[in-house]
Amino acid sequence: MEKGFCRDIAMDLGTTSVQVAVRGRGIVLEEPSVVAVDRRTGKILEVGQAARQMLGRTPGELVAVRPLEQGYIADCTMAEEMVSAFLRKALPRRLFKPRLLLCVPSGSAEVAERAVVEAGVRAGARKVYLMEEPLAAALGAGIDIRQPQGHMVVDIGGGTTDVAVTALGGVVASACLATAGDQFDQALIQYVRQHHDLLIGARTAQAVKEAIGQVAGEGEESAAVKGRCLTSGLPRQITLTAQETAEAFAPVAEVIVAAVHRVLERTPPELAADVAESGLLLTGGGSLLRGLDALLAQRTGMEAHVAAAPIQSVALGLLETLPDLSKRKEGVLYLARRQWSL
Numbered sequence: 001m002e003k004g005f006c007r008d009i010a011m012d013l014g015t016t017s018v019q020v021a022v023r024g025r026g027i028v029l030e031e032p033s034v035v036a037v038d039r040r041t042g043k044i045l046e047v048g049q050a051a052r053q054m055l056g057r058t059p060g061e062l063v064a065v066r067p068l069e070q071g072y073i074a075d076c077t078m079a080e081e082m083v084s085a086f087l088r089k090a091l092p093r094r095l096f097k098p099r100l101l102l103c104v105p106s107g108s109a110e111v112a113e114r115a116v117v118e119a120g121v122r123a124g125a126r127k128v129y130l131m132e133e134p135l136a137a138a139l140g141a142g143i144d145i146r147q148p149q150g151h152m153v154v155d156i157g158g159g160t161t162d163v164a165v166t167a168l169g170g171v172v173a174s175a176c177l178a179t180a181g182d183q184f185d186q187a188l189i190q191y192v193r194q195h196h197d198l199l200i201g202a203r204t205a206q207a208v209k210e211a212i213g214q215v216a217g218e219g220e221e222s223a224a225v226k227g228r229c230l231t232s233g234l235p236r237q238i239t240l241t242a243q244e245t246a247e248a249f250a251p252v253a254e255v256i257v258a259a260v261h262r263v264l265e266r267t268p269p270e271l272a273a274d275v276a277e278s279g280l281l282l283t284g285g286g287s288l289l290r291g292l293d294a295l296l297a298q299r300t301g302m303e304a305h306v307a308a309a310p311i312q313s314v315a316l317g318l319l320e321t322l323p324d325l326s327k328r329k330e331g332v333l334y335l336a337r338r339q340w341s342l
């Protein structure tokens with residue numbers, strides 16, 4: 001790294017949010033992964049938080065889009081522009097192109113990995129390196145992934161849930177689900193529609209989830225929810241309880257529990273014994289949903305604990321890896337699952 005001229009950058013490129021960390025400075029940026037585009041001209045108007053404010057509120061000629069869907073790049077052009085914008089925000093006065101470390105879901109196909117690498121290069125990176133999300137999450141949560149002891153990470157993001165058992169710097173068994181925070185929001189939208197004849201948006205559902213949402217427990221909180229009545233077509237307000245959110249979230253939570261069981265079934269006996277001793281590590285924003293750790297503990301018979309900084313775990317793990325970039329091969333030829341020996 002050329003001091004004063006170029007820095008190494010790590011980016012947790014998530015479906016709902018992006019976190020950017022710079023070597024020597026820590027996490028410097030955290031914004032929604034949303035791009036606002038003029039439909040007529042194709043010109044990008046806003047990126048990040050400013051673009052998120054337009055979701056569900058844009059007039060006909062403007063559209064707010066998410067370049068990533070379920071952890072993968074859905075719109076290459078928009079993804080490149082978004083990554084480029086975040087690089088400019090993170091290093092506004094850089095003289096040389098930085099090296100960029102990005103994370104990918106476990107078990108990603110090579111074509112998906114190549115799309116991530118190309119997006120990083122076209123966005124202005126000199127070299128692009130990849131690391132699997134569960135490894136980064138475990139490292140960011142304080143686990144020494146170089147050791148032979150097995151650890152299970154359940155990383156619940158916005159678009160994907162990554163369940164993996166790690167040991168010796170690699171992923172031994174894993175499952176990546178398109179069931180995560182967004183699906184909890186959609187489940188709540190459907191529940192309110194079916195049980196209250198009220199249509200609410202994704203932002204409202206997310207706000208309710210964060211305020212009173214739970215998957216288990218005896219919470220008695222309630223929240224006022226505003227939306228459009230499906231019968232009259234007029235605005236209407238209802239009161240939604242925490243117990244109702246648990247009912248809405250139950251099917252989604254069961255999918256995550258089933259994935260944990262599947263990964264445990266594929267885990268070698270010695271590592272399974274390690275996991276039984278160390279328990280489940282929950283990371284990602286979805287791990288903050290009340291009662292989810294208790295539900296997993298109940299259904300697996302093992303202790304489940306949430307990381308100290310669950311939302312930042314992946315970015316912190318990538319940040320800790322930055323000093324070792326010179327030892328890595330760039331692109332899709334040297335992935336974390338072929339072993340990251342830190």
